[in-house]
Amino acid sequence: MxxxxxxxxxxxxxxxxxxxxxxxxxxxxxxxxxxxxxxxxxxxxxxxxxxxxxxxxxxxxxxxxxxxxxxxxxxxxxxxFYKQPRERPLLAPMIESTTARADLGGLRVAVVGSGPAGMYAADEILRQAGAQVNVFDRLPAPYGLVRAGVAPDHQHTKQVTDLYDKVSREPGFQFFLKVEVGDVAAGADVSHEELLAHHHAVIYAVGASSDRRLDVPGADLPGIASATEFVGWYNGHPDHAHRTFDLSHRRVVIVGNGNVALDVARILASDPDRLAGTDISGAALAALRGSKVEEIVVVGRRGAAQSAFTLPELTGLVAGTDYRVVVDRDGEIISSQEEHRLHEGGLGHAADHKLAVLGQLPSASDDAVAGGKRIVLRYLLSPKGFDGSDRVEAAEFASGAFTADGIDYADEPVRIETGLVLTSVGYHGRRVADLPFDPATGTVPNDGGKVTDSPGAYVTGWIKRGPSGFIGTNKSCAHDTVEQLLADVNAGPGRTVGTQAELTALVRRRRPDMVDREGWAALDAAERRAGATQGRVRDKIIDADEAVRTALAVAPPAPERRFTLRRKSSVR
Missing domain, CATH: 3.30.70.20 (Alpha-Beta Plaits)
Structure with a gap:
């Protein structure tokens, strides 16, 4: 089998x-x-x-x-996937890790960001005997987009946090949550230079936290928001949990067709009773129960073969039973022949399967009189602007057609009436204090993870390579960064760094309500207990101040502990 x-x-x-x-x-x-x-x-x-x-x-x-x-x-x-034979040895080659020099007295590294990139980097550091890794995050709860970005109906994917919990319980690991790293004069809690003074290196794993914006007329109208903000709302992210979204109109338009767009469409179309047992925000669940949305239109600028969503996400979307998925075959056409001309050498395994799945979906026009909620996939529509007086009332697009040279867009606009527009056109990194920044790519310039012209600073994840890959892609990315870090540390002259006790005292002076790993364990347990009483996975505490109070009420700040460090067995 x-x-x-x-x-x-x-x-x-x-x-x-x-x-x-x-x-x-x-x-x-x-x-x-x-x-x-x-x-x-x-x-x-x-x-x-x-x-x-x-x-x-x-x-x-x-x-x-x-x-x-x-x-x-x-x-x-x-x-x-195996129709084309692959050259392969009997066993996949193991990825070896470099050993840090013994005279350091234990490698000490700060990691800024507690999402997948940061936690995989921490795991790599803890492979070193006697290592200490301190993970900083401005929010009181860790794990970044796994906690606040993965859709609530994808609980299997969120199980990766079990692995991160194992890492966080290792001797030599500590959380510094609700602690902002940056310009102290501007309100941050600890600076880059102060982290360097207490560590042999600092790894930034801060992701790409801002959205690419559409520069078209009407983009600032009320009723237009980013899909990232909507995801943060239904996932209870402290930055977005208290927002409201108008779900009183029958149609929502999503501009962009990546995985986030499909997640949003699926959540909008799903029976709220199916979401009730997940970790979705209570406020979002209540709003979805009262939703009048009947149709979600997911718009792509290019053709079907260039869909930004992945094959697994499309397969999961189509399998949903609470809604129908249809394709607008009047404006697009899943024309393999035309698209193949734009992709010499064939489309590849995933794209071929995507076209096959899309080709089996009903036409939107044939399905127009059916009842119930539906998700409409539309292609070859380029955003031209948004129309409305007090708030958005319609989205306007230029309609495209395949030509020998690519895609040509007509001047005559296609108008789609809507009461809510969510843009999902990509992520972009933000400038990191005291580090160089490339605004074009939204990344910190680096060589294999080593930050350009900034000794002791390293990057991993999206701030290193841009918004690409998946949760687990950060594992190999972190390994490469840590290997570069170890090579530099081993070749360098060595230096004395501040102690763990001195670092903790410094941070607690400026941030007395810092949440450490014991505090996070207490907060995590409290959310799970509250969820269990409601038949839910967890009931997230979405207000940051309340989350801190919960963490510190059960696990008040403790005196600095001295750990007996051991060499860590791999969690790979």
């Missing part, structure tokens, strides 16, 4: 090293690993040992006999 990788695959790669016969690809050492939308089990080579199931942090791998009906398409997706 061969095993199958399904929708919640995070591309962590742990399964690759657990497999005794190297039947899961692409592996982290293969060139297509960073661009692959998911990993795949070779059904011919699989020996049904189940080692990959144990290793997977998100429960994405199942024996094919245990697939649910909506997961059955992944049988073909996995198998089709």
């Amino acid at each position: 061969p095993h199958v990788v399904t929708q919640s695959c995070c591309s962590d790669g742990s399964c690759v090293y657990a497999c005794p016969v190297n039947c899961i690809h692409p592996t982290p050492d293969e060139p297509d690993f960073l661009t692959a939308e998911m990993l795949h089990v070779d059904p011919v080579a699989c020996v049904d040992c189940g080692a990959c199931v144990t290793a997977c942090p998100v429960g994405a791998i199942l024996p094919h006999g245990k697939l649910s009906e909506e997961q059955l398409p992944f049988l073909e997706i996995n198998a089709d």
Whole structure:
């Protein structure tokens, strides 16, 4: 019974090293690993040992006999990946880690950002004997986009936090939550220079937290927001949890068709009762129960083969039972012949499957009189502007058509009436205090993770490479950054850094309500207990001040502990 990788695959790669016969690809050492939308089990080579199931942090791998009906398409997706033979050794080569020099007295590293990139970096540091890693985040709860970005109905994906919890419980690990790193004169709690004074290096894993904005007329009208803000709202992110969104109009338009756009469309169209047991914000759940939205239009500027969403996300969307997914075949056309001309050499495994799935969906015009909620996928529409008086009333697009030279857009606008527009056109990094910044790419200039012209500073994740890849992609990214850090530390002259007690005292003077790892454990337990009484995964405390009070009420600031450090066994 061969095993199958399904929708919640995070591309962590742990399964690759657990497999005794190297039947899961692409592996982290293969060139297509960073661009692959998911990993795949070779059904011919699989020996049904189940080692990959144990290793997977998100429960994405199942024996094919245990697939649910909506997961059955992944049988073909996995198998089709191996239609073209791959050169591969018997076992995937292990990625080795450099050892830090012994005379440091224990490597000390600060990590700024507690999302996947930051937690994988912390894991890499803790492989060193006697290491100390301190993870800083401006929010009182860790894990970044896993907590506040992954859709609430994707609880399997959120299981990766179990792995991060294991890392955070390791000797030598400490959280400094509700602590902002930056310009102290401007209100931050601790500066880059102060972190360097207490650590051998500082790794920034701050992601790409701002949205790309549409520069078109009417983009500032009320009723227009970013999909990121909407996601933060329904996930209870402290920055967005207290917002309101008008769901009284029958139609919502989403500009952009990446995975976030599909998440938003699916949440808007799903039966709220199906979301009630998740960790969705209570306020968002109440708003969705009163929603009048009947149609969500997801608009892509290019053609179907260039859809930004991944194949697993599309497969999961189509499997939903609370709504219908249709394609506007009047304005687009899933024309493989025309699109192939734009992609010499073929579309590739994932794009071919996307076109196959889209080609089987009903036409929007044929479905127009059906009742219930529906998600409409539209293509070849480029945003021209938004219309309305007091708030948005319609979105206007230029309609495109394939030509021999690409896509031409007509002057005559296509108008879609709507009461809410959510833009999902990409993420962009923000400038980091005291570090160089490239505004064009939204990244910190670096060489293999080493920040340009800033000794002791490193980057990993989206602030290093731009908004690309998946949760698990940050694992190999963090490994590469830490390897560069170790090479520099081992080659350098060495220096004395401040103690853990001195660092903690400094931060607590400026931020007495700092939340450490014991405080986070208390907050986490409180949310889970509250959720259990309601039949939910957890009931998030979305107000930052209340979250701090909860953490400190159960786990008040403790005197500095002295840890007996040991060499950490890998959680890979």
